[in-house]
Amino acid sequence: MKRAGLVAFAVLALAACGGQPRTPGDVVALYFASLGRDPMRSLPITTEAFHRAHGLGPVTTAEARAWRGGAQIEIAAPERVDRAQLAWLAIQNRGEFARVASELVATPKDVQEAGEVATVTVTVARGRAEPFQQSFRLIREAPASGWRIDAITQSGVGPDNEVAAFVAHPTEPVRRAIAERVRPPAQPRTKLR
Numbered sequence: 128m129k130r131a132g133l134v135a136f137a138v139l140a141l142a143a144c145g146g147q148p149r150t151p152g153d154v155v156a157l158y159f160a161s162l163g164r165d166p167m168r169s170l171p172i173t174t175e176a177f178h179r180a181h182g183l184g185p186v187t188t189a190e191a192r193a194w195r196g197g198a199q200i201e202i203a204a205p206e207r208v209d210r211a212q213l214a215w216l217a218i219q220n221r222g223e224f225a226r227v228a229s230e231l232v233a234t235p236k237d238v239q240e241a242g243e244v245a246t247v248t249v250t251v252a253r254g255r256a257e258p259f260q261q262s263f264r265l266i267r268e269a270p271a272s273g274w275r276i277d278a279i280t281q282s283g284v285g286p287d288n289e290v291a292a293f294v295a296h297p298t299e300p301v302r303r304a305i306a307e308r309v310r311p312p313a314q315p316r317t318k319l320r
Contacts, residue, residue, distance in 0.1 A: 147273055148172065151245035151265045152238050154274045158263070159249075162294065163228030166219040174266065174277045180298075218297050227294040230254060233261070243267050245274060253291035259283035261295055 148154045154172050161168040218224060230253045237248040245265040252258035264278040284292040286308070293301045 149273075150238075151240060151247045151263070151274050152235060154265060154276060155233075155235075155247045155249060155263050158276060159231065159233045159295075162231070163219050163225035172273070172275055174275045177276055177278060180278060224294055224297075227253065227290060231291060231295060233295075236260070243269070251291065251295050253288065256288040256291060257283065257285065259288050259292055259295075261292075 148157050157172055158169055219228070232252045233249045234252070235247070236250050237246070239246045243266055246262055247265065248260060248262045250258050251261050260282045262280045262282075263276050264280075265274045266277045267274050279296045281292050281296060289301065289305055289308075293305060
């Protein structure tokens with residue numbers, strides 16, 4: 128399904144169910160329709176555990192310097208989920224993120240529902256890059272409550288599709304892997320006499 132078709136599907140699904148996605152598939156469609164376009168819509172369909180797991184967070188200048196020096200920094204402490212939510216939304220406001228998000232094609236592959244837990248697997252493709260699989264674990268508090276994304280896993284991600292995979296599910300480990308791969312090699316320092 129093309130991006131425009133996915134957005135239209137999500138809008139129709141939401142209109143049909145009074146503005147709230149009813150099925151796990153509707154939640155995943157809304158997730159992809161919101162990426163890079165309207166990230167605030169992803170807040171009600173994701174859990175606090177989801178925000179803590181992606182590891183993204185706004186960093187101060189001191190934290191950025193510490194990371195460049197090789198230090199491991201904890202950005203999103205469990206009691207500060209708001210920082211994780213802020214980072215999740217902020218990264219989507221970058222122009223390149225939105226452009227790549229608009230090129231993603233997510234095709235539903237499998238939906239499994241067991242009580243208050245569901246799994247939705249989609250195939251995600253971008254241009255000529257190799258497609259990859261993205262599986263969503265969704266939960267709900269009770270049969271009448273809404274589904275929320277609790278976790279995402281990806282498989283089939285490699286160098287040719289890692290940027291698309293990052294946009295489909297931004298995480299700090301993937302961001303760092305991409306940064307390490309594209310960072311120019313360090314220049315040897317010369318001594319001045």
